[in-house]
Amino acid sequence: xxxxxxxxxxxxxxxxxxxxxxxxxxxxxxxxxxxxxxxxxxxxxxxxxxxxxxxxxxxxxxxxxxxxxxxxxxxxxxxxxxxxxxxxxxxxxxxxxxxxxxxxxxxxxxxxxxxxxxxxxxxxxxxxxxxxxxxxxxxxxxxxxxxxxxxxxxxxxxxxxxxxxxxxxxxxxxxxxxxxxxxxxxxxxxxxxxxxxxxxxxxxxxxxxxxxxxxxxxxxxxxxxxxxxxxxxxxxxxxxxxxxxxxxxxxxxxxxxxxxxxxxxxxxxxxxxxxxxxxxxxxxxxxxxxxxxxxxxxxxxxxxxxxxxxxxxxxxxxxxxxxxxxxxxxxxxxxxxxxxxx
Numbered sequence: 533x534x535x536x537x538x539x540x541x542x543x544x545x546x547x548x549x550x551x552x553x554x555x556x557x558x559x560x561x562x563x564x565x566x567x568x569x570x571x572x573x574x575x576x577x578x579x580x581x582x583x584x585x586x587x588x589x590x591x592x593x594x595x596x597x598x599x600x601x602x603x604x605x606x607x608x609x610x611x612x613x614x615x616x617x618x619x620x621x622x623x624x625x626x627x628x629x630x631x632x633x634x635x636x637x638x639x640x641x642x643x644x645x646x647x648x649x650x651x652x653x654x655x656x657x658x659x660x661x662x663x664x665x666x667x668x669x670x671x672x673x674x675x676x677x678x679x680x681x682x683x684x685x686x687x688x689x690x691x692x693x694x695x696x697x698x699x700x701x702x703x704x705x706x707x708x709x710x711x712x713x714x715x716x717x718x719x720x721x722x723x724x725x726x727x728x729x730x731x732x733x734x735x736x737x738x739x740x741x742x743x744x745x746x747x748x749x750x751x752x753x754x755x756x757x758x759x760x761x762x763x764x765x766x767x768x769x770x771x772x773x774x775x776x777x778x779x780x781x782x783x784x785x786x787x788x789x790x791x792x793x794x795x796x797x798x799x800x801x802x803x804x805x806x807x808x809x810x811x812x813x814x815x816x817x818x819x820x821x822x823x824x825x826x827x828x829x830x831x832x833x834x835x836x837x838x839x840x841x842x843x844x845x846x847x848x849x850x851x852x853x854x855x856x857x858x859x860x861x862x863x864x865x866x867x868x869x870x871x872x873x874x
Contacts, residue, residue, distance in 0.1 A: 610761030703735035718781035765792025824868035
């Protein structure tokens with residue numbers, strides 16, 4: 533008499549029988565992701581044939597009582613992390629985690645990596661928030677291939693698929709910074725930007741070039757690889773000042789680059805803000821602790837994070853009526869790096 537127990541069918545067995553991936557099986561049986569009706573029926577038939585039953589966690593996911601979502605950024609640590617690994621990413625994470633729990637969602641923070649890539653195969657999640665994805669962003673592409681609901685914080689760069697997003701108005705923010713610098717007497721403003729194809733950089737560049745054209749001034753622009761961080765901003769500022777000694781202001785949206793630019797200005801013997809002013813976008817730890825403190829912009833990230841979680845929650849529940857959410861208006865935080873006396 534054979535006393536060995538017949539192995540219980542698992543999700544891989546069902547995937548093999550149905551001719552699909554295990555992820556598709558999970559989505560089809562737990563009402564997640566985007567699975568067409570024909571594939572869903574084929575998976576259900578395969579599961580019934582093999583006697584497969586989802587485990588309790590899957591049952592809970594199916595009833596919508598629990599979900600796991602991820603927060604990630606493809607920006608390298610040199611930009612996304614900030615001093616002591618604090619910064620834009622962590623500020624969003626703190627609020628997003630609380631807002632997610634209010635909706636029965638558990639949030640997993642995928643830490644910024646040196647190369648900006650996240651080991652996506654390790655994340656078994658039901659949806660994700662992605663911070664300012666670039667064109668061809670591999671993390672975003674991976675999530676979309678898996679059919680997961682994704683919401684971007686910041687308008688994504690143009691691509692074959694435009695996920696829903698919270699618009700943080702990078703062009704408008706850049707104009708706010710430029711208007712402030714010109715209002716403080718700047719005559720020759722240079723810009724240092726990231727070289728990645730992020731929509732925030734593209735909008736900032738467009739706003740800068742339009743502002744310079746309106747004033748009849750040539751744009752003085754340097755593009756820096758994000759992995760260079762503060763060192764990249766320092767080198768870019770040095771080169772710009774050497775080539776254009778008349779520069780009297782820098783608009784540097786990336787705070788890591790701005791901190792490096794500030795150091796380069798001081799090392800050149802110029803005074804901040806009397807000789808050269810500096811302003812950045814993100815009002816984070818770098819901006820507040822620089823010497824002198826950097827003029828920056830309050831992006832109201834707490835509200836942005838809450839808006840993003842609410843939008844993702846809608847999509848997890850199948851409500852895809854909203855694709856774009858208008859983020860809050862940014863506010864200038866003027867500090868000694870750009871405020872001239874008299």
